[in-house]
Amino acid sequence: MSATAQPERVTAAALIIGDEILSGRTADVNLNAVARFFTGLGIDLCEARFVGDSARDVVEALDALRTRYDYVVTTGGIGPTHDDITADCVAEAFGVPLVEDPEVIAEMTARFNEPPNPARRRMARIPEGGSKIRNALGGPPGFQIGNVFVLAGIPRVMQSMLQDIPARVRKGAVMLSRTVKVEGAGEGLIATPLEAVARAFPDLVMGSYPFQGTKGFGSNLVVRGRDPELLERGVEALLAALSQAGIEDVTRVDE
């Protein structure tokens, strides 16, 4: 039992939609941005799923994630073309119709000096009961319905839309992270002292991320936790255990 009360955990998942990522044509960069965003809010991103532009796959993944986690962010599939099916899928998952938002239509009319064509009108549709997520770059908005945030796939637009989310979510205690860098010793030597310390500190998370450096194999040992004092005790215990195991080339590289 921990001496300090553990704050309530807030969880999230990401659903990244688009054939182009699964075909390898495009390398995703949105997952990392979403991960860093949630970590900064003290929210644990617990899972991410990538699916193609298939309505069945999108609805099924969305239903699995939105019932399991506190929040879900989706990226991709909200443009004007026929393969942009995310809004339809989200409405289907929530069992509500899509409704054209008159403000978005008015903004489009002002931007193009004429009423939007049918393709562009698709981007003004929000599931009934949803609210718009601001696109600070000036284009059509994303939207929120329930615990689901539906964002664009273009990274710059997606990142702009993320900025409209913090005011809408419950934050957790931020997960703090400390890194101990070991050089010239592979994980095979580090594993035993690391595991002993990890077992002694069940309220901390300890991971090992190996690399091949100029001195051969090494590893970044990352200690994470929400209580700064406990975290410091864990790092001290890890440094002592590494020293006792004869591992000498060890530096703290706290971010």
Next chain:
Amino acid sequence: MSATAQPERVTAAALIIGDEILSGRTADVNLNAVARFFTGLGIDLCEARFVGDSARDVVEALDALRTRYDYVVTTGGIGPTHDDITADCVAEAFGVPLVEDPEVIAEMTARFNEPPNPARRRMARIPEGGSKIRNALGGPPGFQIGNVFVLAGIPRVMQSMLQDIPARVRKGAVMLSRTVKVEGAGEGLIATPLEAVARAFPDLVMGSYPFQGTKGFGSNLVVRGRDPELLERGVEALLAALSQAGIEDVTRVDE
């Protein structure tokens, strides 16, 4: 109904394991490598899931994916440290024990000039009935059991292990891809002609990938299919439809 018989579709999924990716500490690069690899073999990567170092999450995701798709590749979690739980999870999912492989132990003994310590011995464990996947870089192997390929998380090692997979899988007809680049016209203008052509060619997949270029918004229109003649007819029809819609700045940029 298509005039040409559609070849049987071969499907795959990726399961990418590791807290460090979901926390945002590390940006994944393995998904794109796995996607390109399968695409090159004519195998459709249909889904990817990212989960943390949690046994329950790994087993559940693995069971969902291996029963739904022809093949599953996992990356990450096969090192010697306590947070490397992938082999245990795969064995649990298949309901078999992990067995130490004497060849791997012998290789480790030769490499270190002494028998491996308990942490390193963990990397010699293969689920009963599995076969080793070669690590051409000289370290411990991955393994295959059933339709699941278990690879390392370090990108260079993962990519080396991928090279041992082609001989083990059924290949599909390679999905061919042609790109038509439109500049100076956003998706709002492209959507209607694109959708008309997509509807006329149900055996081709047509997607639109917008970008912001020097001439404002544009989009790469990607046409994909397994029949080269049908693909060419689809591209020609798309070029004609764009021209008829008054979209002029159009170039084929076939890869």
